[in-house]
Amino acid sequence: xxxxAYEDIPGTFVFDADRSRQGYWLNQFCIxxxxxxxxxxxxxxxxxxxxxxxxxEDQKQAVRDRDWNGLLALGGNIxxxxxxxxxxxxxxxxLAAMMSGMTREDYRQMMVDGGxxxxxxxxxxxxxxx
Amino acid sequence: MAKITAGxxxxxxxxxxxxxxxxxxxxxxxxxxxxxxxxxxxxxKKNKPDVVFLVYxxxxxxxxxxxIPTFALGCAAEFTPADEGWGPRPVPVVxxxxxxxxxxxxxxxxxxxxxxxxxxxxxxxxLTVPLSVMFGDKTPEDDWGTLVIPLAxxxxxxxxxxxxxxxxxxxxxxxxxxxxxxxxxxxIYGTGGMSHQLQSxxxxxxxxxxDQQFMDILVNEPEKARQIDHVEFLRxxxxxxxxxxxxxxxxxxxxxxxxxxxxxxxxxxxxTAVGHLILENHA
Numbered sequence: 001x002x003x004x005a006y007e008d009i010p011g012t013f014v015f016d017a018d019r020s021r022q023g024y025w026l027n028q029f030c031i032x033x034x035x036x037x038x039x040x041x042x043x044x045x046x047x048x049x050x051x052x053x054x055x056x057e058d059q060k061q062a063v064r065d066r067d068w069n070g071l072l073a074l075g076g077n078i079x080x081x082x083x084x085x086x087x088x089x090x091x092x093x094x095l096a097a098m099m100s101g102m103t104r105e106d107y108r109q110m111m112v113d114g115g116x117x118x119x120x121x122x123x124x125x126x127x128x129x130x
Numbered sequence: 131m132a133k134i135t136a137g138x139x140x141x142x143x144x145x146x147x148x149x150x151x152x153x154x155x156x157x158x159x160x161x162x163x164x165x166x167x168x169x170x171x172x173x174x175k176k177n178k179p180d181v182v183f184l185v186y187x188x189x190x191x192x193x194x195x196x197x198i199p200t201f202a203l204g205c206a207a208e209f210t211p212a213d214e215g216w217g218p219r220p221v222p223v224v225x226x227x228x229x230x231x232x233x234x235x236x237x238x239x240x241x242x243x244x245x246x247x248x249x250x251x252x253x254x255x256x257l258t259v260p261l262s263v264m265f266g267d268k269t270p271e272d273d274w275g276t277l278v279i280p281l282a283x284x285x286x287x288x289x290x291x292x293x294x295x296x297x298x299x300x301x302x303x304x305x306x307x308x309x310x311x312x313x314x315x316x317x318i319y320g321t322g323g324m325s326h327q328l329q330s331x332x333x334x335x336x337x338x339x340x341d342q343q344f345m346d347i348l349v350n351e352p353e354k355a356r357q358i359d360h361v362e363f364l365r366x367x368x369x370x371x372x373x374x375x376x377x378x379x380x381x382x383x384x385x386x387x388x389x390x391x392x393x394x395x396x397x398x399x400x401x402t403a404v405g406h407l408i409l410e411n412h413a
Contacts, residue, residue: 005361006288011331012369016288020195027195034191034215069330078329078370079190079286086215092144096333096401107334111398112159115325115336122365 010127011100015077023075029053029063030080033087042087068099132230132310134318136177137380137388138170139348139407140263142186142321144255145400147219150262163404166394167263173392173408174264180314181227181277183234183303184257185379186321188282189214191254198287199246201299203238204253204280205231212252221258222268227277230310234279237306243299253280260321263406276317285322285373289360296375297356300382307383320380322373324395324405325366335368336403341395344374345407349390352381370402385411 006014013019020027029050032038042049050060062070063084071081085095097107100116110116120126146163149155155164191212193199209224238245257280262268265275281303284290291299300318307316324344327335344367348355356378363372392408 006364009332009365009369011333012327012364013330014288014364014369015286020287024195027190031190031194034213036213072330077190077195077286080195082328083190083215092328093400096328099329100331100333110334111336111401114338114397115403116327116332116334118325118335118337118340118366121332121335 008124010121010124013072019075019077021075023059023077025053025055026059026063026071026074026076027080029055030076030083033083039087068095132181132307132312132314132316134304134307134316134383135411136317137384137407137409138260138264138317138319139377139380139405139409140260140319140321141323141399141402141404141406142256142259143399143402143404144214144259146404147255147259147262150267151220163396163399166396166404166406169392170264170394170406170408171266178315179276179317181230181279181316182261183279183281183307183316183318183383184260184321185281185283185319185376186256186260187285187373187376189254189256190286192248192251192282198284199282200284200291201243202246202248202251202282203231203235204248204251204282205235206249206251209251209253209257209278209280211258212254214254219255219258220270221262222270222272222274224253224257224261224274224278224280226279230307230312231279233310234303234306237309238299238302241302241305243302248282251280251282256321260319281379283376283379285375290372290375292360293358293375293378294356296378297352297382300379300384303379304383318380318383320377322376323367323371324374324403325368325371326402327368328370328401332368334401336397337366337368337371338395338397338403340366341403341405345393345395345405348377348381349388349407349409352378352386355381384409387412
């Protein structure tokens with residue numbers, strides 16, 4: 001692949017073709033949970049339901065651990081992994097709080113106050129200085 | 131002849147639909163969001179469309195990772211609101227103007243846009259939330275009050291179509307609609323945005339300055355807006371801010387000069403900056 005101009009954005013996984021290939025079965029597992037029959041199967045026997053998808057052991061472990069950023073690093077896409085969060089009864093905003101390492105109250109207040117500023121959050125080099 | 135009289139830009143934050151479905155729009159958190167839609171609903175009654183051409187993105191509902199069309203045009207007779215993991219929204223089935231949709235599909239393909247044609251498709255919040263914003267509360271037994279032609283654009287897997295490509299598609303949609311012989315009033319919606327990032331450590335990013343400037347140039351200098359590249363969208367407006375390319379489809383389908391009759395901007399709705407425009411074509 002040629003150099004990716006978007007790879008220097010901090011705290012962000014741009015879901016491109018490489019990530020899509022890497023995360024294909026993880027994402028297909030997650031999206032299966034938008035159907036009740038699959039949610040029931042996952043509730044009844046998580047390992048058996050996961051085994052229907054050709055995920056790597058790392059991906060399965062990240063599912064077991066509910067490692068939300070880890071899932072993204074392993075090729076998961078947020079619209080897919082959020083179905084796993086929904087399965088757990090986690091609302092989207094609380095998932096966002098967890099991924100950004102904040103408490104739900106702090107995150108909610110940050111949004112009410114106008115959101116996370118783009119200042120200091122455009123380039124990885126800005127984060128490294130912190 | 132069919133005529134596009136107006137373009138509407140609107141965020142499609144799922145929580146806006148949830149707030150309406152749960153009747154909590156008067157709560158202090160939601161009141162400022164919905165206040166900005168009051169004008170729109172009155173305007174919509176006075177300028178009632180026969181057909182809405184609705185540009186939105188599917189959120190892995192009709193298309194999972196196995197199939198990712200860049201531009202998918204809804205040509206089915208009707209589209210059912212989907213179960214996105216917490217049950218379908220209690221809103222009406224979306225009915226198409228099927229003959230016009232087929233005409234647009236043919237016209238776009240002959241105009242060298244290689245469209246995917248959807249003869250069966252469920253629709254998610256990306257499509258139903260903007261309809262709820264403009265048409266107000268509806269139950270599954272109601273009618274939306276308009277026919278709807280959905281156009282689903284891939285913005286989930288990078289790269290989405292460029293802003294420029296979206297703008298050109300809008301121009302081609304205009305040509306297609308305005309060559310349809312029926313005397314009908316058509317509105318075109320560009321949905322999604324504005325700045326938001328739903329994932330990872332930078333989640334919650336909002337860039338209100340950029341959003342407002344984008345609305346300014348979209349309305350008055352679309353030649354400039356169509357030049358915005360993907361990295362700028364991603365860096366400045368968050369990874370999901372890229373949805374704003376869909377506003378360019380809407381803008382491309384309007385006249386060069388438009389009148390901005392309404393603008394609404396509010397932070398936040400859940401994780402997202404809500405942006406909304408009503409643009410009228412000059413007569």
